[in-house]
Amino acid sequence: MSKTQILWLRRDLRLADNPALYHAAKAGPVVCVYVLDDESPKHHAYGGASRWWLHHSLESLSNSLARRHAKLILRRGDAVEELCKVAQEVGATTIHANRHYEPWWRKAQGKLAEKLDLQLYDGNFLMPPGSITTGTGGQYKIYTPFSRAVREAYPPRDELPAPETLSSPDSWPASDDLADWNLLPTKPDWAGGMRTFWKVGEDAAHERLDAWEADVDDYDDKRNFPSVDKVSRLSPHLHFGEISPIQIWHRFKHKRSDGWRTFEGELIWRDYSQNAILQFPAYATQNYREDFDRFPWRDPATNEAAARDLKAWQHGRTGYPIVDAGMRQLWQTGWMHNRVRMITASFLIKHLLIDWREGEKWFWDTLCDADYASNATNWQWTAGTGVDSNMFSRIMAPLTQSEKFDAARYIRTYVPELKGIDEPYVHDPEEFGRRPAGYPRKIIPHKAGRERALAALKAMKEG
Numbered sequence: 001m002s003k004t005q006i007l008w009l010r011r012d013l014r015l016a017d018n019p020a021l022y023h024a025a026k027a028g029p030v031v032c033v034y035v036l037d038d039e040s041p042k043h044h045a046y047g048g049a050s051r052w053w054l055h056h057s058l059e060s061l062s063n064s065l066a067r068r069h070a071k072l073i074l075r076r077g078d079a080v081e082e083l084c085k086v087a088q089e090v091g092a093t094t095i096h097a098n099r100h101y102e103p104w105w106r107k108a109q110g111k112l113a114e115k116l117d118l119q120l121y122d123g124n125f126l127m128p129p130g131s132i133t134t135g136t137g138g139q140y141k142i143y144t145p146f147s148r149a150v151r152e153a154y155p156p157r158d159e160l161p162a163p164e165t166l167s168s169p170d171s172w173p174a175s176d177d178l179a180d181w182n183l184l185p186t187k188p189d190w191a192g193g194m195r196t197f198w199k200v201g202e203d204a205a206h207e208r209l210d211a212w213e214a215d216v217d218d219y220d221d222k223r224n225f226p227s228v229d230k231v232s233r234l235s236p237h238l239h240f241g242e243i244s245p246i247q248i249w250h251r252f253k254h255k256r257s258d259g260w261r262t263f264e265g266e267l268i269w270r271d272y273s274q275n276a277i278l279q280f281p282a283y284a285t286q287n288y289r290e291d292f293d294r295f296p297w298r299d300p301a302t303n304e305a306a307a308r309d310l311k312a313w314q315h316g317r318t319g320y321p322i323v324d325a326g327m328r329q330l331w332q333t334g335w336m337h338n339r340v341r342m343i344t345a346s347f348l349i350k351h352l353l354i355d356w357r358e359g360e361k362w363f364w365d366t367l368c369d370a371d372y373a374s375n376a377t378n379w380q381w382t383a384g385t386g387v388d389s390n391m392f393s394r395i396m397a398p399l400t401q402s403e404k405f406d407a408a409r410y411i412r413t414y415v416p417e418l419k420g421i422d423e424p425y426v427h428d429p430e431e432f433g434r435r436p437a438g439y440p441r442k443i444i445p446h447k448a449g450r451e452r453a454l455a456a457l458k459a460m461k462e463g
């Protein structure tokens, strides 16, 4: 009988198109292991919303494996140590895993390869990160030439089927009980909005893709309008690997619409973000542009007004309806529409002059699609501190954005105080003298915020 194989699962919680599982199953009986390792990622251990998602995703995968008479083994602790223990318990010497690019996972992969036969595969991206190189063999730093090169290098790999059968080892190693990990909030249980908004797991990811298929051709026109439900909302499914971008690509590859081309460009942004952290592992915590290390941020740790402003932003009480709707959608559902993520991020960094890393941290805790690479890339992009051109002076005007992208219905949904306010007043009730008593005044006027931000940029440049 062939030797038992270990499958190490992380952000690839699916059976279909999972190269590591596919190859492990061909090699012998498979023990699927998920290790909850809160130590290795340090400040990037999963936040609250991600933990909620993870619980349900593991539960769903475990049920799918049970239907194939297999088990999901859960362990908690240092991933490398736990995997070595499981390998010893079942007499395995080979571990199969899909490559991950977060700096702590790269380190763990290196350590594990010294101890066991680690077989790594490319599973979670359109093109393997690091494989798209410039004419001189270097890595692309900027999105546009990267995306062009990705399209030139097409097609992505073929989609793999789920293994038809999984053979079991002689005996199963011990597993933790998922409930004992306390991934779900209890006191208080803040996840009611998430339960209503989401269905989690591999089947749910495919149901979402099926439901959204009719909208892909309209994506180019509709994706910027938060009141209209026309984006895919696949991000947490993609983050946890319940569906792969390869599966999505093969589903739509024959389409010729602008909608699909733009959507495909977003999947390439996802690949691009991984390439960014491959080149700059500390991208989530360090400015790429070092001149921003002396930027005069208002520090909430030492400045009371800044601390108050940060709290108002986090709780959706800035007096800017579009910002408040976005922050409350995030709190309620663990997700926010992309256009509104851009507006809220710009507001924190520029109007409130608070370091983008405070925003990155808050999103990390509250987004159920919180992704080390995508979060860092987008925050640095908005702040102008990243590898792209310096965008700091592009200060989004929240009220103009709200009108331009027709956010009235979105605002009324997430800011109940403004439910009864008509257009155009709902975009800026204070300006029109329609501010209800329970809704805050603007914490800083737009013009004053803009001027303060530009003065700070000037001070940094001159300093």
Ligand SMILES: Cc1cc2nc3c(=O)[nH]c(=O)nc-3n(C[C@H](O)[C@H](O)[C@H](O)COP(=O)(O)OP(=O)(O)OC[C@H]3O[C@@H](n4cnc5c(N)ncnc54)[C@H](O)[C@@H]3O)c2cc1C
Pocket (backbone or CB within 6 Å): 223, 231, 232, 233, 234, 235, 236, 238, 239, 266, 267, 269, 270, 273, 336, 337, 338, 339, 341, 342, 345, 363, 367, 369, 370, 371, 372, 374, 375, 376, 378, 379, 382
């Ligand atoms: C400040 C800020 C922080 C962000 N943090 C995250 C994060 O932690 N995790 C995350 O997945 N996305 C992040 N994004 C990117 C984007 O907002 C989300 O991917 C998108 O809103 C998810 O919704 P969707 O699945 O409906 O996306 P769609 O518009 O349907 O796009 C399809 C998929 O493409 C990918 N994608 C789309 N836009 C981007 C982008 N700008 N960068 C990288 N990938 C993209 C996502 O996987 C998404 O699911 C952030 C954006 C901003 C401005």
